[in-house]
Amino acid sequence: MNLSFVTDTSTLCVFDLEALRHRLHDDADWWSIPEDEVAEVNLGNVAFLGLGKDGRFDVRLVDEVHNGICVMLKCPSGRMFIGAxxxxxxxxxxxxxxxxxxxxxxxxxxxxxxxALVVPNQIQLSLSRTVNSPVNRFLVPVSLMEKNHI
Structure with missing residues (x-):
């Protein structure tokens, strides 16, 4: 699957709608507070991936990504959003x-x-099912521009 999106916040997000339903009545920009962003990522509710710049990005869903970052993610409903x-x-x-x-x-x-950001404005993304816990241990927001792996 290939898709494109435009962002003005330099961020790609990946999440199951059910996993973030508790944020529905929160402020629209709740995730702009770094502590809140990192907390939800560490709970496995969302993967926010900093892109380093605004603009249009192409995402290629692939079987395997080399030299990228990884984030554990809950997917309770099976309906995942990938976009800005x-x-x-x-x-x-x-x-x-x-x-x-x-x-x-x-x-x-x-x-x-x-x-992984493989070339400017092109992201490779893979999703692999696991039996491991959906817990992450990031201390700062996740960025595809840096190697801040789990």
């Missing part, structure tokens, strides 16, 4: 893919999201 950070659940809204991106069906469970 601006579309994350909050402010009484859920993603509609109005900035591009899209929804991806997977089996419910826990996934390892591997991602």
């Amino acid at each position: 950070g601006e579309e994350v659940t909050g402010g009484e809204l859920e993603p509609e893919a109005v900035r591009g991106g899209g929804f991806y069906r997977v089996e419910p469970g826990t996934y390892v999201v591997h991602a």
Whole structure:
């Protein structure tokens, strides 16, 4: 699967809508507070991936990503959103893919999201099901521009 999206927050987000439903009535920009962003990533509710710049990005879903970062992610419903950070659940809204991106069906469970910025504005992304816990231990927001692995 290939998709494109446009971001004004330099961020790609990947999440199951059910995993962030508790943020529906929160402020739309709740995730702009680094502590809140990192807390939700560490709980496995969302993968926010900093891109280093705004603009249009192409995402290629591949079987394997080399030299990227990985984030553990809960997927309770099997309906995953991949797209701009601006579309994350909050402010009484859920993603509609109005900035591009899209929804991806997977089996419910826990996934390892591997991602890498392979060339400017092109992201490789893989989703691998795992039996491991969806817990991450990041201290700062995750960035594809740096090697801040788990």
